[in-house]
Amino acid sequence: MWSKNLFISVYFYVIYNLFYTCVISIDAPYIHIPGNGIISGTYLKMYRTQNIKAYLGIRYAHAARFSPPDIELPPWKGVFNATSFAPSCWQQARASANAQLEKVLDVISGEMLNEGGTRKYDENCLNLNVFVPDGLPEVDGYAVIVWIHSGNFTMGSPIDIEPFQLVFKQKVIVVTFSYRLNIFGFFSTDDGEAQGNFGLMDQSAALYWVKKNINYFGGDENRITLMGHDAGAISAALHMTSGEWSKGAFHKAIIMSGNPLVSVRSPHEFNNDLDKISNIFGCARRPTSLFIQCLKRIDAKIITENLPSVEWGPIVDYGLSNTSYPFIENQPENLFKSGTYHKVPLIVGITDMEEVLEVFKEYITTELTTDDLKNFFSDIAVNDIYKATGSNEWCTNFPIISDAINFMYSDENSEEEMKINTNLINAHTDKLYLTPLETFIDIVSKHQTIYSYIFKFRSKTLSSDLPNWIGVPKYFDQIFVWGIPYVGNVVEWKSTDKKMADIVMTLWANFAKTSNPTKSNVYVKWNTMEPPKYSYLIIDESFNTGYLSDNRRVQFWKNLYPKIVNFATECCNSTNGGTTNLISYIMYLVICLCICLDIYVQIPILTYF
Incomplete structure (x- = not known):
């Protein structure tokens, strides 16, 4: 006899497959794409009454290994069957994440797209998927959202998200696509043999295809919104600075949970990584041309399974190719400050505890001590000294920096549960997400319309397994x-x-349609970002307005912290042994607190001593 739990599991499985799974019923209308041919799609159904059209696995470019994509594709013969997803680009299996995060990632993807949980991979992976509302479009066509997936440039796939409801409810077209990842998308040498940024070039090729062909699907080629999350958000910002690569290919952007001003690497920083790769695969490291030829002969699966841990991603590729434009001519912050970028309306935002599950991992229920907090701040200080100088010579001066951070985030009188944990993740979020966000807004709001948000809605459904101290x-x-x-x-x-x-969904779709997220069908006040207060939308049950200018910790990271790092690396005598001499240390305290007085006028100068 079946147990009660087994019966319930089988019941939900049957209901899930009967009512939820997007079912292939009859072919969607054929579409003729000039220069390519005719494609047949499929209807996706949910609850038997909800329909959208889907055209899946369409090739948008071809690319040889370690080369830019080729957008000139030969026409296909007969009718192309666009009714199933193409394989994803090669990548290593996702490392085991926090159990709550794994659950959310599975829910977002809907699991239905994984074809029984087994994903297929191929190096010939430059394909896209077009999801279209059922019915007649507006006079000018549907607004279009082009999605760039997450994954830190090393993993991820267009099937990581389920766009059905956004397409069905908001009547917008959503396009998802694959692009080359890890070594296949970002392999670079410092001598120009391999330019790097091939994955970003793939993204531009996909945008070009959408701009050229989306009208055949009922889309408006003049209302294309580029939307990305995490690495996809960084990519969206880089397309704004990509010069000729993505010029005119999109008309607005939504940047979620990514630092638009992220510092990208220089080609020479990969040299040690390339030495490791050379040893692993038995390829001569010099000359580079032979090294590349050797890697090209190795099966993609073997390369993927044996790659060492490398921080793959965008690089400054100026001057690395005589045949193609550089994708990133300079550091993104410099390009935005110089005004040399595509100026489009923007939505930018973050959650209030972005990387809390990655930082705490399995220790999310463990309460930290004040020593743990100080050690965390010390690690930040040592790391930033090394970034500033490229040397460990000044690292004995790290207490100057770590004490300043501790001063900002220690609240020893608070009796709030898990307060130390909260202080730690607040410092992490403020430094790596909120402060770059304000800096970015400060730069671009002078030239274009920009809306900003912080997502603070803590769903009881999603958060039932999370401690109360964790936000979003x-x-x-x-x-x-x-x-x-x-x-x-x-x-x-x-x-x-x-x-x-x-x-x-309404806010995001309104923006894609009109560049104004509150244009219709929603009763939310969301002002554009304007100096000096820089208002943003707090996305929670109340949808109130917050002001970045009121966040004094952000002002610390933005205005004071760079001065402290500079003081630690330039003004101190590194020959004083393992500790900073007393005079320099007192000078630091005076300078620190005097500058703080401009921001924290209510703090008496003597309270710190």
């Missing part, structure tokens, strides 16, 4: 961007989750 981690906002609470899977969503999904 990375990815948890994506549930509402894609309308997942309306997807009938085995998660029992609450009415507040569905309401939040309705509002967020």
Whole structure:
């Protein structure tokens, strides 16, 4: 006799497959793409009454290994069957993440797209998917959202998200695509033999295809929104600075949970990594041309499974090719400050505890001590000294920096539960996400319309397994961007989750359609960012307005912290042994607190001594 739990599991499995799974029913209308041929898509159904059209696995470019993509494709013979997803680009299996994060990632993808949980990979992976509302489009066509997936440039796939509800409810076209990752997308040598940034070039090729062909699907080629999360958000910002590569290919951008001013690497920084790769695969390191030829002969699967740990990603590729434009001519912050970027309306934002699950991992229920907090700040200080000088020579001066951070984030009189944990992750989020966000807004708001948000809606459905001290981690906002609470899977969503999904989807779709997120069908006040207060939308149950100018910790990271790092690396005598001499240390305290007085006028100068 079946147990009660087994019966319930089977029941939910049957209901899930009967009502939720997007079912291939009849072919969607054929579409003729001039120069390519005719394609047939499929209808995706949910709950038997909801339909959208999907054209899946369409080739948008071809690329040889370690070369820019080729957008000139020969026409296909007969009718191309665009009814199933193409294999993803080669990548290593996702490292085991926090259990709560794994759950959310699975929910966002809908699991239905994984074809039984087994993903297929191929090096010939430059394909895209077009999801189209069922019915007649507007006079000018549907607004278009082109999605760049997450994954830190080493992993990820267009099937990581389920766009059905956004397409169905908001009547917008969503395009997802694959691009080359890790070594296949970002291999670079310092001698110009391999330019790097091939994955970003793939993204531009996909944008070019959309701009050229989306009208055949009922889309408006003049209303294309580039939307990305994490690495996809960084990519979207880089397309703004990419010069000729993506010029005119999109008309607005939504940048979520990514640092638009992220510092990209220089080619020479990969030299040690290339030496490791040379040893692993038995390829001569010099000359580089033979090294590349050797790597090209090795099967992609073997390369993927044996790659060492490398921080793959965008590089400054100016001057590395005589045949193609550089994708990143300079550091992004310099390009934005110089005004040499594509000026388009923007939505930019973060969650309030972006990397809390990655930072704490399995220790999210463990309460830290004040020593743990000081050690964390010391690690930040040592790392930033090394970044500033490229040397460990000054690292004995790190207490100058770590004490300043500790001064800002220690609250020893607070009796709040897990307060030390909260202080630690607040420092991490403020430094790596919120401060770069304000700096970016400060630069670009002078030239274009920009809306900003901080996502603070803590869904009880998603957070039931999380401690109360945790806010909203990375990815948890994506549930509402894609309308997942309306997807009938085995998660029992609450009415507040569905309401939040309705509002967020409407805001995002309004922006894609009109460049104004509150244009219609939503009762939310969301002002554009303007100096000096820089208002942003707090996305929670109340949808109130916050002001970046009121965040004094951000002012610390933005204005004071660079001065302290500079003081530690230039003004101190590194020959004083293991500690900073007393006079220099007192000078640091005086300088630190005097500058702080401009920001924290209510703090008496003697309270720190």
